[in-house]
Amino acid sequence: MISAEQAELQVLDAAETLFYTRGIQVVGMDDIRSASGVSLKRLYQIYPSKEELVQAYLRRRDLRWRRRLAAHVETRATPQERILAVFDWLHAWFSEPGFRGCAFINSFGELGATSPAVVEAARAHKEAFFAYLATLTADAGRPAWVADHLALLAEGAMTTAAITGTPAPAHQARQAAHLLLEATETV
Template structure:
């Protein structure tokens, strides 16, 4: 069996992009389980056969949606890197990006957290993709901590701030958790900097 990853082997075709965008809209609004394959086809303006040709199963659509989200995350990190003066600014920039996401009227929580909660116990492949994304979040933060001359284990706390903000924003329907998490990250880095200054 081929191991699924968040890195697609090839780029989506136009039909696949249409299908995954439609699935993303519906899964975000309603969750995965209530949405039927036929619902995605109708929302995409495709026949069921056309949808099945693009993505043969509902699970394949879920994977495609998770890849869309992960791709957006990685593109955001690349953008933050090009607009930040140093690694600590990059770390804080992640929370600013989350604030933008949370402020969007269509935000209903992180697809990986929602997907794992809804499907993770019954679909180990979806659970594995969620775990891959969480590892990627922490790995990137570890890299930034190393570049900022902070111990790598600080990334574990920063990762918890990221994921906690994602969860709380979905519950509250507010962008405030991103600002609170950003303040927590700034305080953590400030305390560490003060201790190493002596």
Template sequence: MPCDFLPAQRALLDATEHLIYTGGIHATGVDAIVRKSGIARKTLYRHYPTKEALVEAALRRRDDRWMAWFIAATSGYTDPRARLLSCFDALREWFASDGFHGCAFLNAAGEIGPATHPIRAVSRLHKRRLFEYVCTLTRETGLAQPDEIAEEFLVLIDGAISLALVFGDTHGADAAARSAQRLLRHIPVSS
């Protein structure tokens, strides 16, 4: 994750991320970003030529930070299966945290129309990075078809996130963990 942001950029990215995560991209105007960040509009446009570019940068930074957190949260186990299943423990912790508003990347993709839009590209990048990390975990288990299992785990992860957002509780993580355990019981070890 780049650490060489100028203080004005950090303030703009922090404000933008908070506002779009809690209220949405379309509901967040440049005036609100300027007000929350304390940075002048002229400075904003010097760093980011458009609101879209600012939102894209804020989401890229969130992707780096979220992935670092998720990897750290699932790295405490030596047993590969336990490590894979710890994805749902990490999600449960996130769902219970203050300020949880679902997946910023699913939220953003849902707000932005065309699949070719740069903000949708950041959402795809995040899901691709999450998929690749889960692939790493499934490959470590020694199970047959690890990439296919990783894809199924990604569906369980995103489903749990959706349930947590809609119902406002952590039960989706528990249901996804039970489904994952059943899935793993029926997958043979590769030979």
């Protein structure tokens, strides 16, 4: 018998794969059970409702996404290089097999009208990402408003890459970010 921690991990792994690739609404708890190898009874002991599972999936996805981004960005030497590294990382992410866009945008699009928990998770994720960009922008000595523009470039690249199926929007957004940083160098 697997431990409670291992069962939860298997359920979250299955949920992440299924929710991200197929969408939240079309994936039932039976699908999660089958993919995770955890009995339906145990699954409901861990997550009494699908909504709780969705919240756990989004929390974990948020932490993983932001950690991966920060680990990449922190390898760059200068503040400006760190800002541009955000877009380099986005390109690498967009190039991954199975990339389907931002899980938070997708979840909000599916359930934003009916699930306050999904709305809150999506907003919290975006706020944390925007705050991270604000920190990078401040470190680079740029005006605070530059972070808002960088966030819009990144968000637009995420959505466009998902729809077009190409990572090219990350490079286009990077070029625009570079121009924005150059234009605000003396501001």
